[in-house]
Amino acid sequence: MKKKDLLVVENEAIVALDIKSILKRLGYNVIGIVTSAHDCLELLTKKTPHLILMDIRLNGDIDGIETAAILQKSYDIPVIFITAYSDEATVNRIIPTGHYGYIVKPVNEKELHISIETSLYKHSIDKKIKESEMKFRLLFEQSRDANYLCDENKNFLDINRSMINLFGYNEAEFLKMNFHDLFVNRKDALELMAIIDKKRFVDNFETQLRKKDGAEISCLINSTILFDDMKRPSGLQGIIRDITREKEMAKERESILHDLGERVKELNCLYSLSEILEIPGVPFEEVLKDVADLLKDSWQYPHISCARIVIGDKEFRSDNFKKTEWTLRSDILINNRIEGKVEVCYLERMPNIYEGPFQKEERELINAAASRLGIFAERKIAEEELRRSQIEFKNLSNRLQTIREEERTRISREIHDELGQALTVLKMDMAWFDKNLDKSRMELKNKSESLLKFIDEIIQKVRKISSDLRPGILDDLGLCAAIEWEAGEIEKRTGIRCSFHYPEEISAGEEQSISVFRVFQEAMTNVIRHSKASKVNISLTVVKDNIELIVKDNGIGITDDQINYSNSCGIIGMRERVSSCGGVLEIDGKKDSGTTVKIKIPLNC
Numbered sequence: 001m002k003k004k005d006l007l008v009v010e011n012e013a014i015v016a017l018d019i020k021s022i023l024k025r026l027g028y029n030v031i032g033i034v035t036s037a038h039d040c041l042e043l044l045t046k047k048t049p050h051l052i053l054m055d056i057r058l059n060g061d062i063d064g065i066e067t068a069a070i071l072q073k074s075y076d077i078p079v080i081f082i083t084a085y086s087d088e089a090t091v092n093r094i095i096p097t098g099h100y101g102y103i104v105k106p107v108n109e110k111e112l113h114i115s116i117e118t119s120l121y122k123h124s125i126d127k128k129i130k131e132s133e134m135k136f137r138l139l140f141e142q143s144r145d146a147n148y149l150c151d152e153n154k155n156f157l158d159i160n161r162s163m164i165n166l167f168g169y170n171e172a173e174f175l176k177m178n179f180h181d182l183f184v185n186r187k188d189a190l191e192l193m194a195i196i197d198k199k200r201f202v203d204n205f206e207t208q209l210r211k212k213d214g215a216e217i218s219c220l221i222n223s224t225i226l227f228d229d230m231k232r233p234s235g236l237q238g239i240i241r242d243i244t245r246e247k248e249m250a251k252e253r254e255s256i257l258h259d260l261g262e263r264v265k266e267l268n269c270l271y272s273l274s275e276i277l278e279i280p281g282v283p284f285e286e287v288l289k290d291v292a293d294l295l296k297d298s299w300q301y302p303h304i305s306c307a308r309i310v311i312g313d314k315e316f317r318s319d320n321f322k323k324t325e326w327t328l329r330s331d332i333l334i335n336n337r338i339e340g341k342v343e344v345c346y347l348e349r350m351p352n353i354y355e356g357p358f359q360k361e362e363r364e365l366i367n368a369a370a371s372r373l374g375i376f377a378e379r380k381i382a383e384e385e386l387r388r389s390q391i392e393f394k395n396l397s398n399r400l401q402t403i404r405e406e407e408r409t410r411i412s413r414e415i416h417d418e419l420g421q422a423l424t425v426l427k428m429d430m431a432w433f434d435k436n437l438d439k440s441r442m443e444l445k446n447k448s449e450s451l452l453k454f455i456d457e458i459i460q461k462v463r464k465i466s467s468d469l470r471p472g473i474l475d476d477l478g479l480c481a482a483i484e485w486e487a488g489e490i491e492k493r494t495g496i497r498c499s500f501h502y503p504e505e506i507s508a509g510e511e512q513s514i515s516v517f518r519v520f521q522e523a524m525t526n527v528i529r530h531s532k533a534s535k536v537n538i539s540l541t542v543v544k545d546n547i548e549l550i551v552k553d554n555g556i557g558i559t560d561d562q563i564n565y566s567n568s569c570g571i572i573g574m575r576e577r578v579s580s581c582g583g584v585l586e587i588d589g590k591k592d593s594g595t596t597v598k599i600k601i602p603l604n605c
Helices: 013-025 039-042 064-074 090-098 109-142 161-167 186-199 244-278 284-295 360-436 442-469 471-477 481-492 510-531 569-580
Strands: 004-011 030-035 051-056 079-083 101-104 146-151 156-159 199-208 218-225 233-242 305-312 313-315 327-334 336-344 498-501 537-542 546-553 584-591 594-602
Touching: 004 013, 004 039, 013 030, 013 109, 030 039, 039 064, 051 064, 051 109, 064 079, 079 090, 079 109, 101 109, 146 161, 146 546, 161 233, 186 199, 186 218, 199 313, 233 471, 233 498, 284 305, 284 313, 284 360, 305 327, 305 360, 327 360, 336 360, 360 584, 481 498, 481 510, 481 537, 510 537, 510 546, 510 569, 510 594, 569 584, 569 594
Parallel strands: 004 030, 004 051, 051 079, 079 101, 498 537
Antiparallel strands: 146 156, 146 233, 199 218, 218 233, 305 313, 305 336, 327 336, 537 546, 546 594, 584 594
16 A cells, blocks of 8 residues: 655654654654744645644744644645644644544654554545535536425425526525425425425326416426434435426327327338238248237227238138228239239228228338238248258259269179279280290290289279279178278378277168268368378267267368358368268368368168
């Protein structure tokens, strides 16, 4: 905590030095020692202490008491007198100075410490009280409402400028008046006081008050009882607000509010209509039935209104619909052709306004409703066509996937069976030729051996092509074995360490097995081409009747832009394969932390 600055005003040097020594031991900072009022006031122009220790006898014509009086008027600094004088006359002179302490010499260290701390604390409290009083006075005086303070007998003690301006009395006149004098009806004054006595306050009490010129005004009174230090009622404070003009405007407002209410009702209708039409997944017929019920409640006389919507050969009515002669109608356009209508009918005759009993704004409302219904119908038709196209596209995609896999299987078998067999026969013939070739003809012998090696290489390539087209192990040993074999081949070919984990063989259908295997192949292709990874962890499990494949590498990580890139055929192909089986694909990448590809496909789809 920062040390408090103290000023010592003492004409005896030895006493001053002793006091300074005591203050330093107590942890205070002495900013100066002066011996006269002149020196004290001069120092205060340069420094401001937190507290002044003042001797009564000082050098010069002005003593400590007179100096303290000057300080009280010009400076907000607490003063403690330190003096050898304690007679009644001196004490009486000290009282008006507003001092904070009085210590008789010789100075006792403990007494001095207590007096200083008490004075500093009391001064901080006094300062807060003064600030609070200033704020209250500022709010009181500047309030645009009439403010007043009364004593326990309801006589005015204080009023602000707004109170004077409102009632026309000046301040002197108010201070001679009682609060009850303002009331037109004394009964209201008694009722107000009864409420205040019971609740200790009153809010927005409406009554008639009289101004100095005799004019009566409608007012709202908010008032609260004041209490003294003993918690006893000591007066009344309150605010008076003139609401005469407000009451005069009330009738005008009622008419405006009625019209506004009608417009708001129409706007709410359009807003609710938009909300109903935007709710996804609701059947077309249900939506239009809800709109018909909404429309009937949005007209000027909703209790006798009914509505009907006709689109094509379909009709949607409010529960109470009945065709009458009091009808408002608007056509529904779908793709610029009239395909239906909206009708609102009154069940009883009402006064003619614009179109019979209907307002002009209601014509605009029904036109807007018909327009939005036409747009809604167009969108529904487009959505249905899009949905049908998506189904057709999905079926086509699935069919193409099936045809491609079937064609791969056929080509794989033909290559394996026919071309493989042909190459095997060729190798056997070549081996026979090599075996029976005269060893003396070394050039032919070497060429024969070279051809045998070349035939072996062709056979290996044929096997690889056949396997790439359709790994036989997938059909023979199942999904887990196929992935394990493929991972091993990739590790041999690229040097990327592949770790494969699976709890047990998974019994999946042919479509699911092919899709999972092809997604795995595509994911590994991306690892090889783009990731710069040295290790890949692969897991295949069944979680809640879903086949779950996770491929996680330790490479540079894929970005969001790369994931969402529209020309990324590999990712698009993976999504299509997974989607065709009713599954989901998740790809997540973090910079320098690798990429994770995760798919979930229903075990039985």
